[in-house]
Amino acid sequence: MTTAVLNGILIGGVYALLALGLVMIYGVMRIVNLSHGPLVALAGYITFSICSLLKVDPLILLPLIGVLFYGLGILVYKFLLKPVIFKPRIITLILTMGLGYIIQSLILIVWGADYRSILTPYSSRSIIVAGIPVSFIRVILFLLAFFTIALMYIILNRTKMGKVMLACSQSLEGAKIVGINVDKVFEFTNGISFAIIGVAGAMVAMIIVLYPTVGDLFTLKSFCINVLGGLGSVIGIPLGGIILGLVESISSVFLPVMWNNGVAFLVLVLVLLVRPTGIFGRPENL
Amino acid sequence: MKKALVMLLVVALLAGVFGFAPVRAGNVVIQMTIGSTKAYVNSKEVILDQPPVIENGRTLVPFRFIGEAIGAKIDWDPVKKTVSYVLEDTNIILTIGSTTAFVNSVATKLDVAPKILSGRTMVPVRFITEAIGAKVDWDSKTRMVTVTLSVKEKEPIKIGAAIALTGKYATSGLYYKKAWDLAVDEVNSKGGINGRQIELILIDDQSIPTNTANAYTKLIQQDGVIATFGPFTTDCTVPAANIVEKFNVPMLSAGSATAALYQEGYKYYFGVFPPTDAYIPPIMEIFNSLKGEVKTVAISYESTDWGKELSDKLKVAFTNAGFKVVACEERESGGMDYTPLLTKIKSFAPDAYIDAGHTTDEILLARQSKEIQFNPKIWYGGLTADYNFLNSIGAKDAEGVIGSIAYSANASTQGNKDFTDAFKKRYNVDNVEYHAGIAYAAAQVLFDALKRAGNNLSPGAIRDAIAQTDMETVIGRVKFDNTGKDIYSFMPLVQIQKGKYEIISPSTAATAHIEFPKPKWGE
Numbered sequence: 084m085t086t087a088v089l090n091g092i093l094i095g096g097v098y099a100l101l102a103l104g105l106v107m108i109y110g111v112m113r114i115v116n117l118s119h120g121p122l123v124a125l126a127g128y129i130t131f132s133i134c135s136l137l138k139v140d141p142l143i144l145l146p147l148i149g150v151l152f153y154g155l156g157i158l159v160y161k162f163l164l165k166p167v168i169f170k171p172r173i174i175t176l177i178l179t180m181g182l183g184y185i186i187q188s189l190i191l192i193v194w195g196a197d198y199r200s201i202l203t204p205y206s207s208r209s210i211i212v213a214g215i216p217v218s219f220i221r222v223i224l225f226l227l228a229f230f231t232i233a234l235m236y237i238i239l240n241r242t243k244m245g246k247v248m249l250a251c252s253q254s255l256e257g258a259k260i261v262g263i264n265v266d267k268v269f270e271f272t273n274g275i276s277f278a279i280i281g282v283a284g285a286m287v288a289m290i291i292v293l294y295p296t297v298g299d300l301f302t303l304k305s306f307c308i309n310v311l312g313g314l315g316s317v318i319g320i321p322l323g324g325i326i327l328g329l330v331e332s333i334s335s336v337f338l339p340v341m342w343n344n345g346v347a348f349l350v351l352v353l354v355l356l357v358r359p360t361g362i363f364g365r366p367e368n369l
Numbered sequence: 370m371k372k373a374l375v376m377l378l379v380v381a382l383l384a385g386v387f388g389f390a391p392v393r394a395g396n397v398v399i400q401m402t403i404g405s406t407k408a409y410v411n412s413k414e415v416i417l418d419q420p421p422v423i424e425n426g427r428t429l430v431p432f433r434f435i436g437e438a439i440g441a442k443i444d445w446d447p448v449k450k451t452v453s454y455v456l457e458d459t460n461i462i463l464t465i466g467s468t469t470a471f472v473n474s475v476a477t478k479l480d481v482a483p484k485i486l487s488g489r490t491m492v493p494v495r496f497i498t499e500a501i502g503a504k505v506d507w508d509s510k511t512r513m514v515t516v517t518l519s520v521k522e523k524e525p526i527k528i529g530a531a532i533a534l535t536g537k538y539a540t541s542g543l544y545y546k547k548a549w550d551l552a553v554d555e556v557n558s559k560g561g562i563n564g565r566q567i568e569l570i571l572i573d574d575q576s577i578p579t580n581t582a583n584a585y586t587k588l589i590q591q592d593g594v595i596a597t598f599g600p601f602t603t604d605c606t607v608p609a610a611n612i613v614e615k616f617n618v619p620m621l622s623a624g625s626a627t628a629a630l631y632q633e634g635y636k637y638y639f640g641v642f643p644p645t646d647a648y649i650p651p652i653m654e655i656f657n658s659l660k661g662e663v664k665t666v667a668i669s670y671e672s673t674d675w676g677k678e679l680s681d682k683l684k685v686a687f688t689n690a691g692f693k694v695v696a697c698e699e700r701e702s703g704g705m706d707y708t709p710l711l712t713k714i715k716s717f718a719p720d721a722y723i724d725a726g727h728t729t730d731e732i733l734l735a736r737q738s739k740e741i742q743f744n745p746k747i748w749y750g751g752l753t754a755d756y757n758f759l760n761s762i763g764a765k766d767a768e769g770v771i772g773s774i775a776y777s778a779n780a781s782t783q784g785n786k787d788f789t790d791a792f793k794k795r796y797n798v799d800n801v802e803y804h805a806g807i808a809y810a811a812a813q814v815l816f817d818a819l820k821r822a823g824n825n826l827s828p829g830a831i832r833d834a835i836a837q838t839d840m841e842t843v844i845g846r847v848k849f850d851n852t853g854k855d856i857y858s859f860m861p862l863v864q865i866q867k868g869k870y871e872i873i874s875p876s877t878a879a880t881a882h883i884e885f886p887k888p889k890w891g892e
Binding site (some may be wrong): 086087091094129176191198200202206207208209216217218220221290291292293295296300331332335336338340341343 | 413430432535536537539540578669670692698699701702703705708709712713716728732733736737739740741742757760761763766890891
């Protein structure tokens with residue numbers, strides 16, 4: 084049982100990191116980014132290629148991927164999202180969905196359908212935590228995820244840009260009235276979110292096998308975590324992630340393993356019944 | 370600007386529609402010299418066993434050589450001593466030693482009778498060429514005979530298949546495509562089957578059953594294929610088999626290992642891939658030999674028809690043989706994290722672990738087994754005999770992992786060396802994965818059946834020809850029982866030893882002994 088709890092928390096950290104890139108795009112910009120999964124996959128593939136070519140450790144590349152994806156985020160915002168940002172939500176939905184498909188096809192064309200794995204000397208190495216052998220990389224990723232989430236939290240609450248982002252998420256009209264340059268805020272939000280997605284993808288590539296449609300897995304789980312933790316709430320993410328991880332892990336101990344997605348879904352429904360906005364969500368975010 | 374673009378599109382569309390003429394004209398030019406064994410077919414040199422001769426002022430030429438060169442179907446009856454050509458609508462029958470010949474059942478008188486020289490049947494060239502509508506020329510200076518036949522190039526034989534070219538099974542799917550492309554090109558470069566080129570139409574179904582169903586419907590109704598190969602995975606083969614049966618189009622499956630499909634009473638479905646029953650004997654042979662050291666087994670299986678069927682059979686086999694099955698867990702396929710599953714199974718401390726699954730999942734299961742330090746004495750993964758598995762895990766970590774294969778590149782089956790050489794050369798690889806071997810065998814069987822069906826390519830005729838198959842292929846002998854199952858299929862067990870796949874069971878095919886117990890991951 085302790086093993087299950089520990090593993091649940093660790094994978095929860097990874098899930099949280101995956102889901103983090105989604106929360107601000109929705110919270111501040113009210114955009115549902117359906118290209119989330121494929122973007123994570125893209126980051127994974129790019130990391131794989133650079134690692135294979137330059138024979139460097141993927142962890143070293145994290146800042147580089149972050150910067151690369153920040154730039155990508157700015158571009159995607161400027162040319163794709165900005166024109167439709169105040170149009171009905173369904174348009175941005177379809178747009179991001181289409182972007183997701185394009186990215187998937189791009190991955191297929193550039194890298195082919197073969198599986199790609201990043202092998203490092205410490206891949207699948209085991210480490211003992213509290214007397215239980217667990218995946219070494221997952222512990223690292225958990226710590227990195229924690230660090231990234233904490234960083235995001237600090238940015239939001241202690242920096243000017245962060246507070247401005249929060250203002251936009253609370254009331255866009257109000258933000259415009261007080262003279263906030265909403266366009267610049269959105270640009271930054273998208274950029275930093277993409278950077279997080281990039282970093283998450285680079286990390287996750289170390290523990291999974293990459294194939295062109297692997298993104299679909301991420302999109303689904305990330306959205307669930309976002310809803311669970313509360314749309315638009317950054318603190319909700321680690322909580323949502325860990326809850327999901329724990330539910331999956333613990334339910335496997337008592338029930339057939341196949342049921343754990345069903346149980347997770349059940350938990351999601353229950354939480355929404357009790358708190359329709361998610362655990363830390365606020366009504367104005369919906 | 371916009372108008373120009375539209376015009377361009379329209380022109381492109383029209384070109385696409387009208388640009389393909391199904392019938393093309395070509396010439397076959399045969400040159401022979403009296404008394405010489407050197408002949409030329411379309412300028413390519415051919416050595417004859419018996420040179421053309423002149424008798425009674427008439428030139429006699431080798432019957433088989435001419436027939437093959439013009440692409441006729443050749444037959445001979447040793448009892449009646451007749452030889453015949455069938456070329457499109459023309460049927461020519463000659464009798465050795467007789468001056469009466471039949472062209473489309475009409476009797477014709479010859480100036481000189483066909484005879485046998487040096488074991489070769491020789492026939493009068495002028496008669497033959499005029500009967501098939503060719504032109505014959507004679508150069509008295511060089512004593513060269515030239516036969517020119519304008520051939521209406523026949524329409525290609527269309528066969529089709531849906532296979533995973535993208536998606537989680539794409540690596541396996543691509544092996545099929547590569548093997549089939551190779552087989553088709555080999556046959557086409559030798560003149561096709563009965564003079565017709567093979568055209569293989571492949572559709573990517575991503576191994577998603579709904580896509581597969583649509584693909585086969587399209588292949589049959591729109592593309593007009595007359596025979597098909599099966600898709601990859603049982604879940605996709607089930608709807609596909611249903612569709613081909615409905616439309617009476619034969620299917621040769623190399624991608625499903627489920628026995629249940631043979632119990633549906635399908636007449637048009639044939640499989641060369643060993644069914645789940647075939648997995649069991651080699652596994653049991655190894656387990657029975659280790660009875661003292663292995664008492665408990667844990668099984669997990671992917672949530673598909675194949676996974677369920679295989680795990681059920683394994684459970685029964687193990688229990689009957691006196692082993693204790695401590696767990697039999699279903700799992701999702703294509704998931705990201707199997708740690709809960711493996712943790713649960715590890716808690717039962719089984720001596721052996723068996724997973725019925727495909728490569729991507731086996732890779733994750735192996736990695737995650739190592740991470741949680743799950744070290745059973747035997748670790749078996751259904752589809753680990755795939756170089757993608759070995760390369761993703763690394764030889765050191767993969768040491769001792771056991772899997773099943775249906776074909777080995779090293780086996781001394783008929784034609785295997787030629788196939789593996791050609792495959793390695795064409796695709797610039799060092800290994801031939803086993804699905805490629807089975808796919809190639811399916812092509813061998815289908816092409817052989819098409820050849821035997823001759824000019825009658827109606828669905829029933831092709832189907833019957835396939836049913837009568839009894840031939841040696843790269844996977845060994847293939848012969849179908851009346852449910853369409855290959856009765857000679859078997860599924861040896863391999864183990865990764867020092868980065869190589871060694872066959873450890875059955876003992877008749879083994880290349881090495883089992884390394885037992887499996888070393889701890891990475892040691």
